[in-house]
Amino acid sequence: xxxxxxxxxxxxxxxxxxxxxxxxxxxxxxxxxxxxxxxxxxxxxxxxxxxxxxxxxxxxxxxxxxxxxxxxxxxxxxxxxxxxxxxxxxxxxxxxxxxxxxxxxxxxxxxxxxxxxxxxxxxxxxxxxxxxxxxxxxxxxxxxxxxxxxxxxxxxxxxxxxxxxxxxxxxxxxxxxxxxxxxxxxxxxxxxxxxxxxxxxxxxxxxxxxxxxxxxxxxxxxxxxxxxxxxxxxxxxxxxxxxxxxxxxxx
Numbered sequence: 474x475x476x477x478x479x480x481x482x483x484x485x486x487x488x489x490x491x492x493x494x495x496x497x498x499x500x501x502x503x504x505x506x507x508x509x510x511x512x513x514x515x516x517x518x519x520x521x522x523x524x525x526x527x528x529x530x531x532x533x534x535x536x537x538x539x540x541x542x543x544x545x546x547x548x549x550x551x552x553x554x555x556x557x558x559x560x561x562x563x564x565x566x567x568x569x570x571x572x573x574x575x576x577x578x579x580x581x582x583x584x585x586x587x588x589x590x591x592x593x594x595x596x597x598x599x600x601x602x603x604x605x606x607x608x609x610x611x612x613x614x615x616x617x618x619x620x621x622x623x624x625x626x627x628x629x630x631x632x633x634x635x636x637x638x639x640x641x642x643x644x645x646x647x648x649x650x651x652x653x654x655x656x657x658x659x660x661x662x663x664x665x666x667x668x669x670x671x672x673x674x675x676x677x678x679x680x681x682x683x684x685x686x687x688x689x690x691x692x693x694x695x696x697x698x699x700x701x702x703x704x705x706x707x708x709x710x711x712x713x714x715x716x717x718x719x720x721x722x723x724x
Contacts, residue, residue, distance in 0.1 A: 474562050474721045477507045477535040489535070491516075491625070494542055495551045496639065505538040510563065510717065513538075517555040518712055521650035521657070523574050527714030534719055548643075562721035568713050576705040577657040579646060579694075587699030591639045591666040615687065617672045631676035632687065637669045645669060649702070652690055656709055661700060671697055 489512060493502040505513070511531035515522065540558070542551060559565055611619045618627035618634045626635045626648060635648055642659045645667075650657045671694070674687035688696060695701050 474536060474538045474540075474558070474724065476720065477537050495546050495548050496641075496644070500546070501542050501544050503538060503540045503542055505536070507535045507537070509533065509535055510559075513555070513559060514712070514714070515651065517552050517559055519552060519647065520712060522654045523572075524656065524709060524711045525714070526570075526711055527717065530719060531714065531717065536721065563717045564722070565714060566716040568715060570711050570713055571708050572711050573706060574709040574711075575655045576707055576709065577649070577653055577655055578660045578703045578705060579642075579649065579657050580660045580701055580703065581663070582695050582699050582701045585699055586661070586663060587697065588663070588667040588669065591668050593639075615672075617687070628675070632674050633672065633690075635669065635671040637667075639666045640669055641666055649690075649694070653702075657702070669698070 489508045490504075490506040491508065492504040493499040509532050511522075511525060511527065513536070514520070514525060514527075514531070518525075538558075542554070546554070560567075612629060612632075613619055615632075616630060617632045618629045620627050620634055620636050625637055627633065633652070637644060637648070642661055642663050646657045646659045672687065673690045673693035675689070676686055687693075691702050
């Protein structure tokens, strides 16, 4: 683990990239690039952004991690290992609290799901290491990011894309929680693994001169996945970071 090198701002877009780990084609390797500490904590503790309270620099300072994962480790075991790593290397001190937050429920829409079931394909280049500065991002004809291999989500000029292979609903819920800034509960009852390509716009209508405004995240989830997001409110447990070092201890 070490601080990330300065990114190459060729497109005004800095990519945070995660490759490997349980549920991927390379489950015994973890390769992280340009990831803020706050995002690492969210992943390790399985939280939405509103469930984390800490110093502002945690969303600014970025880090690289290269690590081995024991064969057969589950997602929860992997998160536990990542939590222990962050606590040890950043000398983190935390406590839990509760707060009333906006919540979301993810359910199947009236016309049924449109999720694409995953079909196993021949493995290809599973062990290829990531580029040192993966900051060059292209867009399609509608202005949505075209994600390079190993990148699951990207935002550029108010347009986002989420791409997941062999993903269960828990992974989708985690990604939606990050985008919505609040906890999302899976009320779909759906099992199995899916290939998901979701694209949406965060720009209001009339704000883009070169492209028609796309669907917001709520409309995109319903139109493209056959699911629906509903807002609620209630008490939620949050994680408070009392202390963390900016520079992790040496390898």
